[in-house]
């Protein structure tokens with residue numbers, strides 16, 4: 001063949017392929033995405049969406065465009081599902097297509113390792129391994145109660161030592177709560193005065209409450225820009241310190257491993273790693289272990305601590321509710337023993353208070369984002385492959401049909417003739433579907449035992465009776481209260 005003909009044939013082939021891809025892309029983007037604000041080329045809606053105030057921004061967009069709306073950030077389609085029914089449709093009915101995670105979810109996890117950040121077979125294998133292993137060490141079992149109660153005792157002693165002077169409850173709570181997951185995962189608990197632990201817990205709090213964190217998902221070039229745009233480098237530095245701490249703990253375990261005596265999650269993982277030595281492509285790698293531990297440490301500490309901080313804040317705002325809890329505890333348990341998990345069904349008012357706290361301040365308001373693996377047809381729309389889905393859990397809690405006057409703190413919403421109503425279909429603080437929180441049962445036991453023991457033993461008062469701390473929070477990946485102080489008056 002004439003060499004020129006050959007070149008032209010190749011060029012024509014390339015042009016046809018290029019035009020076909022372009023046509024396909026245009027066809028895809030024209031299909032009916034859920035409605036949303038009109039964006040501009042390249043940026044999409046990046047400069048229009050108020051990322052620093054997403055609670056109100058999503059409320060406004062829902063009022064304008066409906067329960068499922070969309071927008072784009074640098075070409076990335078984002079779908080926001082509002083209200084229980086829409087979230088159920090996407091996370092449960094369409095679970096086969098919407099149970100993955102987007103890349104760049106965590107600060108420093110380019111290969112999407114761990115459980116919370118992973119997808120597909122890796123996620124399935126390690127979620128199941130994680131649950132099974134944590135159960136061996138108490139998770140979801142009666143024995144976890146003893147571990148939690150030991151931490152509650154130290155926590156109450158810390159509070160007692162404040163001698164009725166104002167204090168910030170965050171540090172006491174964070175140290176006690178993190179010790180529970182640390183015992184199961186690393187077989188280790190820390191003194192509440194351990195400065196390194198307290199610093200790392202502060203780092204986690206700083207990272208999760210940073211409203212710029214969402215940029216990690218959408219802005220791929222942040223690492224290449226000079227300075228510290230949107231605090232990206234500060235967040236990375238903090239997580240690097242958390243990893244260094246966990247690496248030391250893994251090394252300690254490796255050096256003292258006894259295959260006949262598993263102490264915790266790390267030992268169980270290392271034994272599996274040894275068994276898999278000959279297995280090609282085993283997923284039991286050092287990096288997978290490290291990322292899973294980072295997730296356990298973060299998810300197992302911060303969310304429960306934040307919920308309990310909100311609880312104490314609302315209880316100093318509502319002394320009548322605090323008195324109602326105390327009366328129920330005094331009537332059912334008295335003061336001679338600590339509350340335990342078998343008391344739960346006998347304390348419907350206390351349970352209702354916990355539900356109301358989780359409702360009025362949903363601590364993970366937009367859940368953890370999901371990634372769409374295949375096109376999904378939902379209502380009249382197409383949720384396209386490659387989109388990121390935010391389940392707006394906060395919208396479920398603020399639903400005026402289920403919760404009239406939703407900004408009012410009122411635990412009686414969860415009571416019917418003095419009994420606890422099922423909240424299953426109404427609030428979803430742990431999300432729903434296959435990716436729902438792995439630590440839900442542990443978190444519920446912690447919330448119950450910490451809060452009832454605290455109210456049994458102390459009366460909580462504001463630092464200044466005339467100026468109550470604000471119930472407005474700080475929104476990042478979590479929604480947490482601004483720092484505040486309380487006083488605790490001993491009842492014994």
Ligand code: HEM
Pocket residue numbers: 115116117127181295296299300301303304307363364367368369429430431432434435436437438439440442443
């Ligand atoms: C009040 C406390 C807690 C709240 C409100 C909470 C909330 C959540 C939410 C909303 C998700 C995302 C679910 C989704 O993607 O749809 C999640 C995931 C997760 N949570 Fe929690 N959580 C809490 C406590 C805990 C604890 C104590 C642990 C202990 C290990 C934990 C471990 C995890 C893990 C590993 C995931 C990822 C699950 C997956 O991707 O398969 N959480 N949590």
